Amino acid sequence: AQTVTQSQPEMSVQEAETVTLSCTYDTSENNYYLFWYKQPPSRQMILVIRQEAYKQQNATENRFSVNFQKAAKSFSLKISDSQLGDTAMYFCAFMGDEAGGTSYGKLTFGQGTILTVHP
Amino acid sequence: GAVVSQHPSRVICKSGTSVKIECRSLDFQATTMFWYRQFPKQSLMLMATSNEGSKATYEQGVEKDKFLINHASLTLSTLTVTSAHPEDSSFYICSARTGIRGTNEKLFFGSGTQLSVL
Numbered sequence: 001a002q003t004v005t006q007s008q009p010e011m012s013v014q015e016a017e018t019v020t021l022s023c024t025y026d027t028s029e030n031n032y033y034l035f036w037y038k039q040p041p042s043r044q045m046i047l048v049i050r051q052e053a054y055k056q057q058n059a060t061e062n063r064f065s066v067n068f069q070k071a072a073k074s075f076s077l078k079i080s081d082s083q084l085g086d087t088a089m090y091f092c093a094f095m096g097d098e099a100g101g102t103s104y105g106k107l108t109f110g111q112g113t114i115l116t117v118h119p
Numbered sequence: 120g121a122v123v124s125q126h127p128s129r130v131i132c133k134s135g136t137s138v139k140i141e142c143r144s145l146d147f148q149a150t151t152m153f154w155y156r157q158f159p160k161q162s163l164m165l166m167a168t169s170n171e172g173s174k175a176t177y178e179q180g181v182e183k184d185k186f187l188i189n190h191a192s193l194t195l196s197t198l199t200v201t202s203a204h205p206e207d208s209s210f211y212i213c214s215a216r217t218g219i220r221g222t223n224e225k226l227f228f229g230s231g232t233q234l235s236v237l
Contacts, residue, residue: 043210045163045228091162105151105216107226109162 002027002103004094006110013082014118020067021077021113023092031097034068035107036077040088048090051075053097082117089114122146123215125229132203133237140198140232142213148193149215154186157210157231169196203236210234 003026013019025034036048051059051068058066063080079086092110096103122145132138142152151170155163167183169175169190177183185207187199196215200207212231218224 043157043212043231045212045214047226089160106153106165106168107163107214108165111162112160114160 004110152196
């Protein structure tokens, strides 16, 4: 079974600063997707960024970028120029992409990291 | 953008009663829908996967007779918590998948339902 581990229960950062959230995962599959989701106090799940495992290039979305290290099974999220609206719980997630695999098409979430951006 | 509507957003019920939660894709057809459960400040745990017109697939440890899932159309899936008890109190979230795997597949989440069983 796949596991996703976020070792930082809580993080804080000053507005306009940069923060990195850690995520590691364990899988025997070679084809998969990795995601970072944001869950603000409204509890609506919002996709932040997505990475295909077969792509070596790290995904970026405006102020959000990832450091994907496939061999180390690491997938960290960097938030640049942090804004007050970035305050939320962030989840790292894994989705298998091998037909017949136990995680095919299903998201497995990490424990989450509560990020607080201070003014 | 694509929207998944989930209702009700909040429900309070008495112990022993049943509660139905609806998850509806408003502007796309969802071949697969997922149901998650989330306790306060914890992760989302997948309960079951439902495909239109077929029986839901439940994750290990989830009681299928307690959490009834129906996916009768490409736009609607329902979760019924039968004979609810206080320990069933939780935040339930649905998600819907559309598109073709490997190309334009996307996943959208509903806004969640807070269930409180007295």
